Amino acid sequence: MEGWDPNTKSTLTQIPLLTIKAGPRDGAAWTQRLKEEYKALIAYTSMNKSKDNDWFRISAANPEGTRWKGKCWYVHNLLKYEFDLQFDIPVTYPATAPELELPELDGKTEKMYRGGKICLTVHFKPLWAKNCPRFGIAHALCLGLAPWLAAEIPVLVDSGMIKHKDDVATSSET
C-alpha cells in the first residue's frame, strides 16, 4: 500500500473486509458472499456521505447480483462530471476482480480497454490478488475506480475530450 494517499488508506481500513470466497456459480455460498458485499457497500456509502465525499451509486441489476449498474461522478474545477458505471461479476470471482466499465468514455482515453473497461493493471490488480477474498465490490470502487477518475478526468476535461453537461447544453442552444 505504499504510494497511496493517507486519505484512501484510512477510508480503506474502515470498509469491512469480506470472508467468504465464493463466486456466482457457488449457489448458497454466493448468497452469503453477496450479503457481505452489501454490508461493505452500505458501510462505504454511509462513510462517504458522512465525510461529504459521496461519489457513486451502485445497485444490482439482476436478482442473482451478477450484474451491477449505477453512476459515479468526479468534481473538477468546481464542476461535477457524471458517468454511467456498470460491471459483471466474473465467473472466477473473487479470484479475479470485476472489470469496471464506464461505457460513455469508451474510445476517449487510452487507459481503457474495449467496451469502456478501465485499465487497472498497474495500480489495482496486484492489490486485489494479494487480498483475495477479503476485497469486494466496495474495495474495487475505492482502490480501482476512484484513483482512475482522479487521474483521468482532469486530463480528459483539460484536453477537451469531455465537456461539462452545462457547456454542452449552452453550445447546442447557440
Next chain:
Amino acid sequence: MEVELKELLNDLQSLKKSISDPSHLALIDKMHLHAENIATLEKSGTTRRSKVKDMSAEVVDSNPYSRLMALQRMGIVKNYERIREFSVAIVGIGGVGSVAAEMLTRCGIGRLLLYDYDKVELANMNRLFFRPEQVGMTKTDAAVQTLSEINPDVMLESYTLNITTVQGFDTFMSSLTNKSFQPTMSGSGVDLVLSCVDNYEARMVVNQACNELNQTWMESGVSEDAVSGHIQLLIPGETACFACVPPLVVASGIDERTLKREGVCAASLPTTMGVVAGLLVQNTLKYLLKFGQVSRYLGYNALKDYFPTMEMKPNPQCSNAACLERQKEYILAKPTRDAAAKAKADMEALSAAENPVHADNEWNISVVDDELDGSDTRNSGVLPEGIVHELPVADEYLKPPNTEVVGPADDLEELRRQLEALNAD
C-alpha cells in the same frame, strides 16, 4: 465486374472492326489482351476449391496437403491424416489466436471452435490475419470468412461471447462438451483448448472450465510491452494449473522503471505475436500428432533472444477446488499409469530384444521412477532466470477482527433495501 469486362471486350471488338486506320490495330489488340488478362485474374480470385474427401500424399500442384503428408514419408509424423479427427477450441481471436487459427486451418485440422466478443478495428492492422475491409465485423465472423476460403475442409464454429460472464461461461462449457463431431470421444468434445486471450481474468476463466472438464489446454501470452511472450501446457492434476502459482511472465530484461507506462495500455508487434502463435501451434501439432517433445513452458524474450523452459508441479494448496480434485485423481491413477508405462517399456524392450543395450548388469543398476508422489513436490518458488511472477500470492488468510459496522441484518432483501435507501438521496 465480370459483366463490365465482357462489355469492354465486345466494345474493343467492334472498335477494331470499324476502324479504318491500320496503325491503330496493334494498340487495340494490346488493349484486348489486357482486358482478357484481367478477366482471368478476376475469375481465379473467386474460385473456391471444393472439399477434399481424403488427404492424399500425391505430389501434384493441385493437392493442398502434399507438403503436409510428406511429414509422414519423412518419418516425422506417424499418421498425419489423423489431424482431421481433432477438434481445437481457440479462445481469443486476436493477434495470437487468429494466426494460430490460420495455421491450424492450413494444416487441415478437423474442427475449430472460435471464441471472441470483439470487433475488428483499424488499430488491429499492425498484427497479422485481419484485413482492413473486415473492420467492423466481429472477429469470429471475419475469421470464419477468411478461414473457410483458405480451407473449406475445416469445420468452423464461431461463438461471439464474453466467457467471463455467467451466461457466456455456460455457453462456453456446453460448446466444449458437445460431442457431435466425434461421438466416440472420451472426456470433453474437444482435444485441446488454446487460450489466446490478452488478460488475466479470461485466462482464469479458461483455467476454471478446463479444470472442471479435466481438459488439457495451452496458454499463450504476449507482454504489454510486446517484447516477450510465452506458451504453457496445462494438464489438470498433472501440471500446475493457472491458479496454482501467480501468473508467470518473461522479464523483458530491461529496467522496468525505464519502461514508459503512461499512455496506451498495451503495445503490440506482428513479429512477437507471430512467433508466439508459431510456438503455440507447433506445440499443439506435437501434442496432437504425437511427435517430438511437447514443451511444458516455453518463454520468449525478444530483446535478448532468450527462450527459458521449465516445468511446474501442481500446488496442493491451490485455491481452485476443481484443481485439487484433479490432483487427487491424478495421484490415485498412479498405479494404472505406472503399469501402462511398464507395458510400453516392455514392448520397446521386446522389439529391441535382439540387441540389448546392456547384456549383463553386474552392479544391479536399474533406472528408478523419479516422479515423487505429489504432495511434497510443492513448487519451491525458485524460477529459472528471466521468469518472474506477474501478480503476488494472496496473503495468508487471517480472520479479520469483527468489523461489522452495520447492524445485525443478515437478510439479502433487507441489505438490498438498505443500500437502495442510501442510493436514494
